[in-house]
Amino acid sequence: MTEIILKTTGVTKKYGQHKALADVSIEIRRGMIYGLIGENGAGKSTFMRAIMGLIETDTGTIELFGQHDTKGLQQARRKMGQSIEMPALYPELTARENLQVQAANGGVDETEIERLLTMMNLATTGRKHVKNFSLGMRQRLAIAVTLVTNPEFLILDEPTNGLDPAGIAEIREIILQLVNERGLTVLISSHLLNELSLVATHYGILHHGRLIRELSKEQIAQESQQYIEIELADAQAAIPILDQMQIADYTVVDAQHINVYQHNQAVAQINRALVLADIAVTRIGVTQQQLEDYFLNLTGGEQLV
Numbered sequence: 001m002t003e004i005i006l007k008t009t010g011v012t013k014k015y016g017q018h019k020a021l022a023d024v025s026i027e028i029r030r031g032m033i034y035g036l037i038g039e040n041g042a043g044k045s046t047f048m049r050a051i052m053g054l055i056e057t058d059t060g061t062i063e064l065f066g067q068h069d070t071k072g073l074q075q076a077r078r079k080m081g082q083s084i085e086m087p088a089l090y091p092e093l094t095a096r097e098n099l100q101v102q103a104a105n106g107g108v109d110e111t112e113i114e115r116l117l118t119m120m121n122l123a124t125t126g127r128k129h130v131k132n133f134s135l136g137m138r139q140r141l142a143i144a145v146t147l148v149t150n151p152e153f154l155i156l157d158e159p160t161n162g163l164d165p166a167g168i169a170e171i172r173e174i175i176l177q178l179v180n181e182r183g184l185t186v187l188i189s190s191h192l193l194n195e196l197s198l199v200a201t202h203y204g205i206l207h208h209g210r211l212i213r214e215l216s217k218e219q220i221a222q223e224s225q226q227y228i229e230i231e232l233a234d235a236q237a238a239i240p241i242l243d244q245m246q247i248a249d250y251t252v253v254d255a256q257h258i259n260v261y262q263h264n265q266a267v268a269q270i271n272r273a274l275v276l277a278d279i280a281v282t283r284i285g286v287t288q289q290q291l292e293d294y295f296l297n298l299t300g301g302e303q304l305v
């Protein structure tokens, strides 16, 4: 079994009468990219802040790199990098200068700073001050800053928030590169579920401060339903054919679309039967239920965005 990097047991945090976190227990092992998913106000930032030691929890325990007492946790937190919302970037300095300031507090050398700038696609920003950076550039610099201390465990709170698809893809590539090349373990939060599905190896779903499910990428693939999607000229005309084939579990979506949920039926068989009955099929294939829909089911239809 790989090493446990973070283990929380029954973590609870109240703000007045409001429970921002209720009995949250999670386990993150080395090499995982753990995606923390939840709607606005679900408790994602509160949880991350608790791990970072930025807020006190009411009850529960936090174990980091096997340490759980105050002194041990303090030491263990040195192995973490974090970008909680916006880390402190100096707006009047360049990207390189920002990294140099961080490195001066005890961290990497100039060569590593150059490497980080290249990795984050910031090497050509030259004399440009951070205050003139785009949001994407700032987000990437924020991640670079967290790497200056050579962390083993990275906590990223909504690193793709507000970015366009190209910016999101860039962050995704960086995270995958960090995991592959440096063996980092990552805890990342987002409400962009489909986006997270391209990087996360494990998921924790927070809903009203509770961890309602914890599952792996493979479990999601199994559980999110597959179905056969048929696009055809006349959906009504296809009904008797499906009945003849003893297919009972299907939905007529509209005049040109039918979804069949019995995926033990071969796609080719259905296609052949429809074509033989003179019903033109324009498209037929197996579709995976979108991750977004899967989580909507789990949270009782409440939007996560």
Ligand SMILES: Nc1ncnc2c1ncn2[C@@H]1O[C@H](COP(=O)(O)OP(=O)(O)OP(=O)(O)O)[C@@H](O)[C@H]1O
Binding pocket: 015, 018, 019, 020, 038, 039, 040, 041, 042, 043, 044, 045, 046, 047
């Ligand atoms: N300092 C605070 N004082 C009072 N209530 C707070 C405080 N911080 C957070 N909360 C409340 O705790 C709940 C969880 O907030 P949190 O910021 O952790 O959610 P989140 O999942 O990170 O959401 P978002 O995506 O909006 O950041 C919210 O209802 C929020 O209003």
